Amino acid sequence: MAKPMTKTQLVAALAEKMDTDKKTANTALEALTDLITSEVSGGGAVTLPGVGKIYCRERPERMVRNPATGEQIKKEADKQVKMTIAKALKDSVNG
Template identity: 75%
Template sequence: MAQKPMTKTQLVAALAEEMGADKKTAAAAIDAVSAIVTKEVAAGGAVTLPGIGKIYCRERPVRMVRNPATGETIKKDADKQVKVTVAKALKDSVNG
């Protein structure tokens, strides 16, 4: 059975312990990293988190999609999608 994902509270506690700092500092660090990644990816850039992966935005063109309920084909406008490429080091640590 799969474990539940780590919550932000658990992540803050683990980061505070790893850094040897208090939880308030760890929470501020997580919030700062999150804000930087969000701002950079929203502007069309990419962020590489060493050992974790690369987060970037990909533009999808206008395309035809099918409504599964009715079978009707409709035109879907161009949009953007956030993608994550996992680093080889993380893949190897999980599989090895």
């Protein structure tokens, strides 16, 4: 498995694709990240065409087991960020 792309590499690749400088590409990436974060944390969802949908799912209160002791404890309700991958991306990966 290949190493994941770092933020620096992503900004450089984005700058090349946009035919602009790295500072502008970094600003665009941070703006996109901030937009996605604010929308999903507010309970909404964001669809990135060709990539997938990022959304927040609420999980109910439930009983879980501590693997070290085997003790059953109650875990409070919480939220979890999920992502559904777009069919186009799946198809391009599976060739």
